[in-house]
Amino acid sequence: MSKPDKKNKSVSDLETLFELLPVIHANPGIPIAQLQELTHFKSKKEFTEKLSKMILFGTPPFSPTDYLEILIEDDRVYLEFPQGLDRPLSLSSEEWVAVKNAIGDEIDSFSIHRTTTDTLKRILERISTFPVLYETADPAKNRRKRIEEAIAENLQVEFFYRTISSKESEIRRVDPWHVFRHRAVHYMIGFCHMRQSPRFFHLDRMEKITLLAVERETAPPANLGELLRTSPIFNRQSAGFRVEIIFNPALRRPLEASFVMSEVSPFGTDDPRFAGWLRATCKVREGIWFRSMIRSFGTEVAILAPEHMRKSFLEELEAMPPVTQ
């Protein structure tokens, strides 16, 4: 186990060995080789010596029970008096953040090899020493869960999907491969039986997801990571057209979490509706998706250019089904 830099060897050895005490206490007779694998010690001799030295560790006034009682017998390790270290110390703030990030990354990249999102969320909430709630309100919760179930059960899914080229929903039958979240948007990649090729789907555009009693015909390909990496979703430098937007500065963070913005500068207008607003340039591949994102920010964002995007945006607003009383 390598330790953070700038620590001298005694300190780093001690840190490692103290971490092992709860492990030894909870697993009496654990093989010394198994313990060593959890550490940075390369030599069994050095590790055993250091472990044996801990017998001398004690708390004044040093009665027999005030010492750590470590016993190494037949290459197995036992610990009797753990001196308050029978349970691990709570995670340090840096450790907690590192684990939080690892779990967050895992949740955002769920695949068949991993446990369910809900299990990971529960773990993160339980390892914390104070109340933590992780993503309880999830706008794709049930849809994501359905697809996770399908992947775990190796089943095909069927759903209604509104495509980029057509505003009408159409039925798709797909072998789901992977669900992930990127820039606050949930996606699924899978083999689409209608298009006869791998396709990405926005979970937000999927409705009425049904798990079919039919096994997937295609398994996730070995180069799935490569497919994702080279996809327009992750390849930020990929081709697209420029869109200029203006927005209330209070929304800058959530906007940046949704898409890449550049050339951010004050809008500078006399129009009181936009006083203090900023302008920025975005590179857009999917007009419908982008306009949908802009709509989600309500009255605090507007498309400035190009004109055809402004026109389409207004047409979509005008075409919305009326809400009655």
Next chain:
Amino acid sequence: MLRPQPDPIEADISKFERLGCLYLTFLNYPAGLSLKQIREFLPQAYSGELESSRRKFIRDREDLESLGMKLECYEPGKALPDGRTANDYVYIPTDEVRHLPELELARDEAGALAALLMRSIRRTQHSDTQTAALLRSAMVKLLYKNPDTLLSKLDDEHETDQIEEVVSESDAGPLPLIHEAIEKRKVIEFEYVSSGQKKRRHVEGRGLVSYRGRWCLVAYCRDAKEIRLFYTDTMENPKISDETFKPDRKFAIQNYTIHPLSVRNHPPLLVTIETDPERQSVVDDYFSGVPVTLGLKRSGTTVSFQTTNLDALFSWMSVHPGIVTRIPDETVLNRHTGYLETIKGYYR
């Protein structure tokens, strides 16, 4: 005159033992110890002149801090935290020793956690050794009851991990500082923009809530005198103050789930909507995780709730045209019409 040089191995071992004993001693003496007591307890470690012992202990104190045991020094005559007066240099652990919450993981949970931590370690061990080391020490702590699951994953070196390399976008920001402040029950100060105004806030952290990849501190704001939520990524100049606070035993974080409908933009308003019966899965998703304080009620396709952010409802309706078919309340319906007209006005 030539002085005998200490054997480097012996010197290392003695320091190893000395620090080990010191660590356990302070762990079991949270009220602190004077230098005199330390010398009495560990006479072989701190023999010789008082001043040289003190210098040696000061060096050891730095090493103890590396082990996570930070000691505050109180000079003679200074008041100690328990009300006594120091009659010598007294060293007291600054932080109360906290143990990991009792964590009973099912076999599959332990396996899943071990697997994901190992994948993260492999991903970071060359590019970010500090994070890899933190993950390793956290892993040993979290899975101390299940070392076998840990070892099976350590052996699993062939597992590829291309997907995570693509998606990882983690940025801690001020989270370590906030985590530390909540654990130590210390007030956090920061500047925060709310309703267009930047104000200095002094808050008592209660917990953390995440929503759509962003983290929010749920805290009692001493300035507003009520519980408020603050996005951690928009805090400016956060720092931990010396002021402490008592924990609120009645605090229930479930009441502070983040949902767009609970953002405070206007006084609470009771809203009823009629939704498209064909698209109930979308409705289910939107209202999942709504805080209990919103009093959500559903009857068939009718949904009633209290909101402090009508714009959030209208925004959802804009992204899912036709999802709401009817709004019986005329005021709310007019507000929706006004909302759409405002946006349309940007484009006419």
